[in-house]
Amino acid sequence: MIGPQAAMLSDGRRLHLNHGPIDLIVEAFGDPMEVDAAYRQAKLRFDTVLIELVGELAELRRPACANPRSFTGATARRMEQAVCRMSGRFITPMAAVAGSVADEVLAAMTSGRRLDRSYANNGGDISFHLAPGMQMRAAVAGTGHGFADRVTIRFEDTVRGIATSGWRGRSHSLGIADAVTVLARDAASADAAATLIANAVDLPGHPAIKRMPANDLAPDSDLGSRMVTTAVSRLSATETADALEAGLLVAEEFVGRGLVLSAALFLNGEHRVAGTLPSDRNSTGRELAHA
Template sequence: MIGPQAAMLADGKRLHLNHGPIDLIIEAFGDYAEVEAAYSQAKVRFATILTELVEELAALRAPSTTIARPFRGRTAQRMEAAVSRLASGKFITPMAAVAGSVADEMMAAMLRGRRLRRAYVNNGGDNALFLAPGEEMKAAIAGTGHSFADRVTIRFDDPVRGIATSGWRGRSHSLGIADAVTVLAEDAALADAAATLIANAVDLPEHPAIERTPANVLAPDSDLGARLVTTGVGALDDREIAQALERGLLVAEEFVARGLIVSAALFLKGQSRLAGALANETRRSLVHA
C-alpha cells in the first residue's frame, strides 16, 4: 500500500488526502494563514490515522453493545462511542462509524488552536462540519429528485455538525435495500452509524426480487460475517416500496425521538420519507436552500 498522500486540488482551495481506503476532500474558510495552518495540522494527523485503526481492527470488527469498550486510538474511540449509543437491540460494529469518525477526527485536528469561519471534511460522502458564530453552509442530500429539495442550509445555531449517507449502492455493504439514507446529526460518526442502521431497516425480507450474498463471500474479513447483504434490487411495486421505506422510517423516528439524530431522508426507487427536522414544516433554522 502506498503511504499517506497529500495534495491541493486544481482549484487551489481544497486539500486532498488519501491513504488506502481513506479518501478525504477538505476545505477551510478564513484568513489565509489560518487556513494554511489548519491544512498543515490535517496533514500531520492524517499521517498515522490509518495505522492506528489497523492496530485495533480486530476489535473494531466485533459487535458493540450499549456499554462502550475502551480503545487506544482517538478515532477508534469515536467509532465505539457512536455505535454504542445506537446498539440497543441492534447488531452493529464500530466499522459502521469509521468514515464519519475519521472525518470528525480530522476536523478536530484542523481546528486545534485555529480560527476559521467554516470548514468541512468530506470522507467519501460522510461529512464533518464546522461553523463559527454567524456562519452557514449548504449541503447536498443524496438520492434526491423525488419532490425533495436537493440542498439544505445548516446554520451555526443548528445542532448539526455531521452528515452521512448509506445504502446498498454505496461503497459499504448494506443489509437493506435503500438507494440512499442521509442522516443529519451532532457529529459525523453518529450520522454515519445511524445512516447504516436506518438503511439496513429499509428492507423486504425474503422478497424474490432482491439478490443477497453473504458478506464474507464478497469480503472474507467483513465485520458482517455471513449476514446477507444486498447485491441487487429488482422490480418492486409502489406498495412494496412504501412498505420498505416505512420500516426504515420507524427506526429513523426512534432515533429522532431519542435525541440521537436531528433528521433523516430515506430514498428508494422514486419514493422518499423524511424524519425529524427535514419533515417539520415549521422548522425555523434547518431549512431547504
Template sequence: MIGPQVAWLPDGRRLHLNHGPIDLIVEVFGAREEKRHAYAQAADRFQTILTELVCELPELRRRADATPRKFESPTANRMERAVYRHAPAFITPMAAVAGSVADEIMAALIDGRTLDKAYVNNGGDIALHLAPGQSMAAAIAGTGHGLADRLVIDAADPVRGIATSGWRGRSFSLGIADAATVLARNAAEADAAATLIANAVDLPDHPAVTRVPANSLAPDSDLGERLVTQNVGALSPAEVAEALERGRAVAEDFRRRGMIEAAAVFLAGENRSVGSIALRAPTEELTRMLADA
C-alpha cells in the same frame, strides 16, 4: 499500499488526503494565515490515522454491546462511542469508521484556529465546523432526485455531521434504501445511525432483491455471513411505501432518543423524512452557495 498522500486539488482551494480506503476532501473558509495553519494541522494528523486503526482492527470488527470498550486510538474511541448506544442491535464500530475519521481530522483542523467554516468529506460522510452566523450547503447523493435533494445547515442548528448509507454506496447494506441520509451532532453518530436506518429500509425475502453473504464478497467483512443487498428489482408503489416506512420508523425512534437530529430515506424516487431540518429545494441563493462552496 503506499503511504499517506497529501495534495491540493486543481482548484487550489481543497486539500485531498488519501491513504488506502480513506479518501478525504477538506476545505476551510477564513483568514489566509488561519487557513494555512489549519490545513497543515489536518495533514499532520492524517499521517498516522490509518495505521492506528489497523492496529486495533480485530476488535473494531467485533459487535458492540451496551458497555463501551476502550481503545488506544482516539478515532477508534470515536467509533465505539458512536455505536454502543445502538446495542443490542447488531453493529460494530466499523459502521462509524468513515464519520469518525472525518471528525478526527476536523478536530485537528480547528484546534487553536479561528475559522469561518470548514468541512471534511470522507466519501460522503461529512464533519462540519460553523462559526456563529455561518452556514453550509450540501447535496444528498444516490437519491434519484438529482439537484432537488439539497439541504442547508446553519450554525444555530445542532448538526455538525452528515452521513449517507444505502445499498448503492461503497459499503455493504442489509437493506434496500437507495440512500439514508442522517444529520447528527457529529459525523460518527450520523454514520452509525445512517447504517442502521438504511438497513431498516427493507422488504425481507422479497424475490426482486438479490442478496449474498457479505464474506463472499469480502472475507474479512465485519458482517460475516449476513446477507447484503446486491440488486433491487422492480417494486410496486405499496412495497416502496412499506420499505420506506420501516426506515422512517427507526429514524424517528433514534430522533426521539436524541441520537440524531433529522433523517431522510430514499427508494425508487420516493422519500420519507423525520426531524425539524427539512430538505430544501434549490433556490437562487442556495445555488449560489453551492457554487461558492
C-alpha cells in the same frame, strides 16, 4: 500500500488526503494564514489515522454493546462511542469509521484556529465547523422526484455531521434503501445511524431482492456471513412504501432518542423524512458536497 498522501487540488482551495481506503477532501475558509495552519494540522493528524485503526481492527470488527470498550486510538474511540448508543441492533464500530475519520481530521484541523467555516468530506460522510453567523449548504443524495435536494445549515443549527448509506453505496448493506442521509451532531453518529436505518429499509425474503453472504464478497467483512443486498428488481408502490415505513420507524426512534436530528430515506423514487431537515434558505455559502 503507499503511505499517506497530501496534495492541494487544482482549484488551490481544497486539500486532498489519501491513505489506502481513506480518501478525504478538506477545505477551510478564513484568514489565509489560519487556513494554511489548519491544513498543516490536518496533514499531521492524518498521517497516523489508518495505522492506528489497523492496530485495533480485529476488535473494531466485533459487535458493539451498550458499554463502550476501551480503545487506544482517538478515532477508534469515536467509532465505539457512536455505535454503542445504537447497540440494540447488530452494529460494529466499522459502521462509523468514515464519519469518525472525518470528525477526527476536522477536530485536528480546527484546533486552536480561527476559521469561518471548514469541512472534512470522507467519501460523502462529512464533518464540518461553522463560526457564529456562518452557514453552509449540502446536497442530499438520492433525491429527485420533487424532493428539495439542498439543505442549508447555519451556526445556530446543531447539525455538524452528515452521512449517507444504502445498498448502492461503498459499503455493504443488509437493506434495500437506495440512500439514507442522516444529519446529526457529528459525522460518526450520522454514519452509524445511516447504516442502521438503511438496513431497516427492507422486505425480508422478497424474491426481487438478491443477497449474498458478506464474507463471500469481502472475506474480512465485519458483517461475517450476514446476507447483504446485491440487486433489487422491480418493486410495487405498496412494497416500496412498506420498506420505507420499516426504515422510518428506526429513523423516528433515533430522532426521538436524540441520537440524530433528521433523516431522509429514499427507495424506488419515493422518500420519507424523520425529524426536520434544515431548509434551503438560498444561502450564498459554498456547498459542502454531495452527502
